[in-house]
Structures are given as structure tokens and as C-alpha cells.
Amino acid sequence: MTGKNTKIGKWQGAGLLATTLLGTGVFILPQMTINIASNDALLGWLLLTLAIIPITLVFGRLAAKLPHAGGPAHFVEKAYGAVAGRTIGLIFLLVVPLGAPAAILLTFQFVEPLIQLSESAQLITELSVLLLLFVLNYRGIQVSAKIQFMLTLAIIMVVIVLFCAGSMQAENIKPLSSFSFNNDLIMTAAGVAFWSFLGVEAMTHLASEFKDPKRDLLPAMLIGTIIVGILYLACTALLLLVPTNNNLAMVGVFNQLFGGYGAQVIGILGLAGGLASVNVYTASIARLTWSFSNDGVLPKYFSEVNHHHVPVRALSAVLIIMAVVLIVTFITGQNLEDIIAWCNGVFVIIYLSAMLAAIKLLDKKYLPLIFISCIFCLMIAWGIGWRMSYAFILISITTPLLWWQYNYQNIKLRKQQTLSCNKVIN
16 A cells, blocks of 8 residues: 555564554553552463464464455455454454543553643543544554654663663562462453553554565564563563552652653653554554445445555544544543453454464464464453453444345345346347
8 A cells, every 4th residue: 555665674563563562551551450460460461471472473474475454354254254354344443432542541641740631631632642643644654663663662771771770779679479370360460451462463454564564574573572572571570579659650660760750751652652552553444444445345435545545534534433432431431441351352352253264264284373372362351251242242233234234235246247147138
């Protein structure tokens, strides 16, 4: 969708993925998991990091073999038919009403230490951010890829500096108490932490943006995933070793180790990382909408692209929906942890479906990786528990509608073919 000279390479892709995954959660999710599982949160992060690697490998192989804007929906369609693929794609689109406000609400937790905004002023600022996302995506994802690579390096440097400062200030370090190895708490923490790795599949939507998807996509995804797993583990360990009473724990740790400026450094990086994460998802969803429009699932209106080959109509529609949802969320109020878990439930279904598609689409040598990935998805579903219900409700509604649409389109096509044949005969 972009010219060859403007496409991204391996390291830009790694930065794009890493910033997407770090994005809204790097300085917040560790704190949330510690509140759930205390020291056992470290075990939850370790389990999650080890388990996400095979999923990343499978996604990378699928995207390299079948680069397509539809991503997981395209893989499932190739393996199990159009209705199954369209269902996966549509539930991905429908998770936006929860995912967008959750991501932006997480991001704007970094604004409070920097600037005191009233609730209405914060809403106006959040809506203004959507205009920024439109500008960033108007010329294509490769522009933000370069920016996000530098942002990833900055986040990595801050975490390293914090660890070095902590090791030199033994008086601020609190020894870890023993682990309780509570399976329920570990899995519940992992179920929330799963949000941190939502974005692995988003890269598959952007496979065509790479200079050489077969060569660059898989290394980019693997490098980005490993970097992110290490950083989340490091941040969780840091919060356990340097306890603080600050509402935003990473700001408190920074202040404790450096005597101040935590709100500025952590706040700016957290805000920028969160916006970068939302930016990549916006691009991915716009491209999926464009793909569905070309396939006849959504109206043809969304199939138009601008002179940068960006689906501007689809992009605009996605951002308008985000704006509406932010306003509704502002009026009604939401429990952030529940929103995250509901979103995670949808992505568990998407990931599991893609892994099952890989059984048919990839060589048999990848079966052990696929099997491990499926087991991991089921474990995360167990950790999410009853909040998986949102995903099941979406599937139960969309599947019958898409089945009817697909059959209606086939009947219409057959009628057109019959009329064409009759004209030729006559």
C-alpha cells in the first residue's frame, strides 16, 4: 500500500512492535499485576513472556507466507472458509469500542502528574489526540515507524538507568519476600498482563508495509516481543524492590532514586508510548476495514485510498467511532480493569483461531509451536474467567449474520452468472 522506497525494514518493524506492546502499559500494567498477585506477579509475567514467543513465531510465519491487510482474519479464512475468517475480522473491529477508550484512559493516567485537567478538559484533549492520529496516519505508517523506533530506545534507556541507579542505592532496595505460587492469582495477573502483548497480531495487518516481509517480518516481531517481555519483567521487579506510595508507582520509583522529575520523564514517555500504541492499532484497523470493503463484507465506500495509498475513509470512520465511544465512556464511566479483561478475551479468541489456522497453513514441523500456543491461549482464557463472555457474545451475534451475508452474496453471484450465460446463448 506504500511505495517501495517508503516501506519499513527489520529494525523499524521491531521498534514499531515494541512501542506498540510497551505503549499503554509499560509503566502501569506491572503495578496492576502486583496489586493482584503481589510477588507472584513476577511469575505471571515470566509465564506470559515465555508463552508469547511461540505465538509470535507462528504469527510471523503466517504473515511472511500470506502477507495481507486482513491479518488473522485472512489466515482463518484461508484455513476454514470465508465465514470463519470474516467473523474473526469483524470481532477484531468490534473490540475497538472497548479497546480504544481503555488504551486512551491508560495513556492519560500519565497526563495527571504533568498537568491537572478537569474531566471535561481531559475529554477534549483525548478527542484532540484523535486528530493527531489522523495526521500521523495520513501519509502512511512508515513515518510513525521511524519515530516509534527512537521512542522504544528511550524507554529501554530509562528502565536500564533506573536499574543501575537502584543497584547503587542499596538503602532504597527492599528484599523480595517469598513467592506464594498461588496459581489462581498468577493466572489472573497474567490474564490482565496479556493486554501488554496485544499488538503481535497487529503487525500481521501491516505485513505489506515491509520491504521484504519474508525476510524482515519474523525477526522484527521476535526481537520486539523479547525486548518487551524483558522490560515488563524488569519494571515489575523494580516496583517490588523499590516500594512507593505514589499513585503512579513508576513515577514514585523515579523520584525515590533520582530525587524528582519522575512525573516529567515517566509521564512524557508513558504518554508518547501510549499514543504510539493507539496509532498502530488505528492503522491496523483502518487497513482491515479497507480489506473488508474490497472483499464485500463492508460497503465499497471504505475501499478508496489517497495518493499515499492510505485508506483515508476507513481511517476517518475508525477515528469517528473512537470519538463517539470516548464520549459515551466519559458520560457512563467504566471499570478499567474489566474493560481490559473484556478486550483480552476477544484477542484470546483471535489468537487461538489463528493458531488453529496455522495447523492447516504451515508445515508440520511447526506443530509443536502451534500446540504450545493453543495451550497458552486456553490458560489465559481461564485466567480471564467470566469476562470471556464479551467475546462469546460477539461471536454468537456476528457468525449467523455473516453466514447469511455470505450465502446471499453467493446466490446473487450465481444469478448474475446465469443471466450472463443466457445472454451469451441468446
